[in-house]
Amino acid sequence: MATGRTHRPATRSRGIPEATVARLPLYLRALTALSERSVPTVSSEELAAAAGVNSAKLRKDFSYLGSYGTRGVGYDVEYLVYQISRELGLTQDWPVAIVGIGNLGAALANYGGFASRGFRVAALIDADPAMTGTPVAGIAVQHTDDLDRIISDNGVSIGVITTPPGAAQQVCDRLVAAGVTSILNFAPTVLSVPDGVDVRKVDLSIELQILAFHEQRKAGEEAAAEGVAVVDADAGAGQAPPVRATPTGRKGPDGDMPAVMPA
Amino acid sequence: MATGRTHRPATRSRGIPEATVARLPLYLRALTALSERSVPTVSSEELAAAAGVNSAKLRKDFSYLGSYGTRGVGYDVEYLVYQISRELGLTQDWPVAIVGIGNLGAALANYGGFASRGFRVAALIDADPAMTGTPVAGIAVQHTDDLDRIISDNGVSIGVITTPPGAAQQVCDRLVAAGVTSILNFAPTVLSVPDGVDVRKVDLSIELQILAFHEQRKAGEEAAAEGVAVVDADAGAGQAPPVRATPTGRKGPDGDMPAVMPA
DNA sequence: ATGTCTTTGTGAACGCGTGCACAAAGATAG
DNA sequence: CTATCTTTGTGCACGCGTTCACAAAGACAT
Structure with a gap:
């Protein structure tokens, strides 16, 4: 999904396949639900059904993390929750900055699932001076001019871009310059970033x-x-x-091509 | 990304790989930008750079659609825009229903990129009676009780779920029962759907x-x-x-496991 | 008409991800 | 202690997707 993904082909120390990493949050969610129901253990078959994947795939995924199961019994729910959380880096707190507080940015700021699993909205940033100081989801919006300082002061390493597409690349560059190394991009634009910066995009x-x-x-x-x-x-x-259009003697700029795109 | 994806291994008539389909919108966006700048033709190298992909991959992707390029010149921008639009089914209008008009649902309803490329917000649906009739993005919210009728009357085949996770599966079932065959799920839940229904999920x-x-x-x-x-x-x-936890004689339900998940 | 130059379209090799199927491991009963 | 039963962990094969590299095709100049 990420466009500017750095694949780090050789440096990958603990070789967990990307596809497996993408499924770990899914397993974690299912396990958390089991944990809340005080279910002590779960088999790969049951958990796979809850996560909507093949049980063999799930076992292979877990095998990359280590041997956390007990044959004949299954997996210890609490222990697995802990191991996956640790592997995903959710045992620490991740301050996140959202840039572009429009409809979507505000919705994300209010989104509950944000604050839950280890992520904390540390700052809201917008280019509109009229927004500065306005509280959104209980946090005062700050101005883009202070972006560098805000990122540094809060130790933000994950940035969320919800700006209009035209501003996204510029905001991205400034975030990266300020020290952000992971970006979640909601703007419909291809972002180009230097090596070492991860970009994932969400595009409705x-x-x-x-x-x-x-x-x-x-x-x-x-x-x-x-x-x-x-x-x-x-x-x-x-x-x-x-x-x-005929290849040679291509039609002039009169543009009598069918106007396909509505806008 | 889709969980309940039906892969239709044999029936696939015009064999366009899934990975290619996922990139076509990217190409289309880059081409539309070129079109607006009245650029007549573009080489695979240039277009690939704009879309952030490998040029060989782009050429192979286009080869699945047919031979639309001219060797030594490149691709005709307008013609390619048309071909991809047609292939993606954007030459027709797709009425979309959004179910769950909270922060996110309202933000999506207001999202401009929605109305543009062939998609039209035909209905907003929410379970809260207090919301019924309230205009959001210029459209009156309707109640969940009328879901079946709303879907049928508007010929909706694509549904967007932005409800809380607890309600998602139920809403999904009702949408499918009403005739929806494609679902975009923003709720953090695994949806199970019958064969023939496509589900894609967006999970922050x-x-x-x-x-x-x-x-x-x-x-x-x-x-x-x-x-x-x-x-x-x-x-x-x-x-x-x-x-x-020791495999045998596993610890009791006293729960002195590290409470990893904040909520 | 001929030659050169650019760019496409694709054959082939490679690597990753998936799923089957089974041996090994441990629990549990007798 | 032995036998049986359940479930994990993984070797293996297969298919998809990506990338390289190059021949074929056409534009363009002479």
């Missing part, structure tokens, strides 16, 4: 478009199954015919 | 935990590089020592 628009692709394919298959004439995918949407 | 908490993992690893490597004694990962965070 992309997710919807992926769903739309499958949705369209499902509709097409359904139509085909019902005997409706589906000549080719080119005729799929019944849209204006695509006028291919 | 998981993303942060993945970042924390890498952040911790970076800090550990840095410390090791500076000559600080790092005995073992077990001593990494300097936390309370993990007391392994």
